[in-house]
Amino acid sequence: MFSLNYCLQCQKESVLLVCERCLGQIEQVQNSATGPFSYGRYEGVLKNMIHLFKYQNKFALASPLAKLLLDVIPSNVEGIVPVPLHLKKLQERKYNPSAHLGRELSHELSKTIRVPVYLDVLKKTVSTPSQTELSQTERQKNVLGVFGVAQEHKIKGRHILLLDDVYTTGATAEECSRVLKQAGASQISVVTLARS
Numbered sequence: 036m037f038s039l040n041y042c043l044q045c046q047k048e049s050v051l052l053v054c055e056r057c058l059g060q061i062e063q064v065q066n067s068a069t070g071p072f073s074y075g076r077y078e079g080v081l082k083n084m085i086h087l088f089k090y091q092n093k094f095a096l097a098s099p100l101a102k103l104l105l106d107v108i109p110s111n112v113e114g115i116v117p118v119p120l121h122l123k124k125l126q127e128r129k130y131n132p133s134a135h136l137g138r139e140l141s142h143e144l145s146k147t148i149r150v151p152v153y154l155d156v157l158k159k160t161v162s163t164p165s166q167t168e169l170s171q172t173e174r175q176k177n178v179l180g181v182f183g184v185a186q187e188h189k190i191k192g193r194h195i196l197l198l199d200d201v202y203t204t205g206a207t208a209e210e211c212s213r214v215l216k217q218a219g220a221s222q223i224s225v226v227t228l229a230r231s
């Protein structure tokens with residue numbers, strides 16, 4: 036039996052965390068063949084879901100959010116690497132939403148194909164100020180050289196899905212892709228829930 040619940044978005048009765056009607060309001064964006072692959076724009080229902088998930092400890096949203104991603108990820112990925120938080124930020128925030136989403140995505144995929152999530156590969160070694168107020172060029176400088184790779188054997192020769200919540204200028208994704216490739220990954224596909 037389903038327990039009665041309420042949609043986090045519209046507060047109407049729903050067995051799902053976010054009801055079908057609200058999910059249906061999210062418009063999918065067109066992605067190019069090479070990515071980045073995003074589900075929708077960073078607005079409306081999707082933006083609200085990401086906010087609840089990231090900042091209001093609604094961990095359970097990882098499941099419906101991961102299910103959205105199933106529609107956009109390239110079919111031949113071999114491993115998931117979430118964009119990491121610096122240890123200091125991780126301690127403040129208690130958890131990394133992208134890591135949580137990555138685990139959930141791997142779980143969803145496991146119904147058809149085994150795609151492991153690697154939480155110990157990409158590390159943020161330098162704590163950086165928030166990107167929010169920075170220009171494109173400043174963002175690129177801000178993230179240059181702040182990521183490191185460990186456990187390289189896990190990604191060597193593999194097609195890696197780099198997972199983040201929101202794609203803005205792509206500075207973070209580009210820098211992460213660069214170090215992952217340098218460490219031997221054969222291909223990187225950037226996947227995010229939303230793009231702004």
Ligand SMILES: [Zn+2]
Nearest residue numbers: 042045054057
């Ligand atoms: Zn709803």
